[in-house]
Amino acid sequence: xxxxxxxxxxxxxxxxxxxxxxxxxxxxxxxxxxxxxxxxxxxxxxxxxxxxxxxxxxxxxxxxxxxxxxxxxxxxxxxxxxxxxxxxxxxxxxxxxxxxxxxxxxxxxxxxxx
Amino acid sequence: xxxxxxxxxxxxxxxxxxxxxxxxxxxxxxxxxxxxxxxxxxxxxxxxxxxxxxxxxxxxxxxxxxxxxxxxxxxxxxxxxxxxxxxxxxxxxxxxxxxxxxxxxxxxxxx
Numbered sequence: 001x002x003x004x005x006x007x008x009x010x011x012x013x014x015x016x017x018x019x020x021x022x023x024x025x026x027x028x029x030x031x032x033x034x035x036x037x038x039x040x041x042x043x044x045x046x047x048x049x050x051x052x053x054x055x056x057x058x059x060x061x062x063x064x065x066x067x068x069x070x071x072x073x074x075x076x077x078x079x080x081x082x083x084x085x086x087x088x089x090x091x092x093x094x095x096x097x098x099x100x101x102x103x104x105x106x107x108x109x110x111x112x113x114x
Numbered sequence: 115x116x117x118x119x120x121x122x123x124x125x126x127x128x129x130x131x132x133x134x135x136x137x138x139x140x141x142x143x144x145x146x147x148x149x150x151x152x153x154x155x156x157x158x159x160x161x162x163x164x165x166x167x168x169x170x171x172x173x174x175x176x177x178x179x180x181x182x183x184x185x186x187x188x189x190x191x192x193x194x195x196x197x198x199x200x201x202x203x204x205x206x207x208x209x210x211x212x213x214x215x216x217x218x219x220x221x222x223x224x225x
Contacts, residue, residue, distance in 0.1 A: 004156075031211060033213075042117060042215055045213075058212075088154075090156050094206075104159060105156040105157045108154070
């Protein structure tokens, strides 16, 4: 079974702090994604990566950056957290360049910024 | 952003009843994915469909890829209390890395 593991389930940070959210997948997937999920807004894509060191902006990249130094690991970075970044963050991965495959999610990281 | 339309938005059902929900799109999809999400958890992939007309089961769950490739259906037979949650569909957009997600169906099961 594919496993996507997010390092922290719950985080509480203060405004202005730097926040790291880590994600690891164990199925050698090329594609990895970071989404945020908010009530009434559904899932919104922040960034995705289709290969090591490759990244593309999603729909809402402002205030976020990412890092993919190894194929299995994709990190989301909030350089200076703000209260409007309080959300559920979901990492996901999928196999293949044609993007016709199954998308697997992690357990989620609930971030609260005070 | 773009979303797939799901209906119903929510439903209360009695334990033991069968449940049906659907997902529609204005454009064609080559893959349909169905997920269940519990509160505070990440979505769990239930079923993946790859061919128009395909019918696939996973335990009490059965999903179908619509013939027009613009819709998909999920059925749950003999519902139980742990079926409670939000079910949503998703599909990858052709030629991009983006996935489009449904608006979700919230299921509540009355024991």
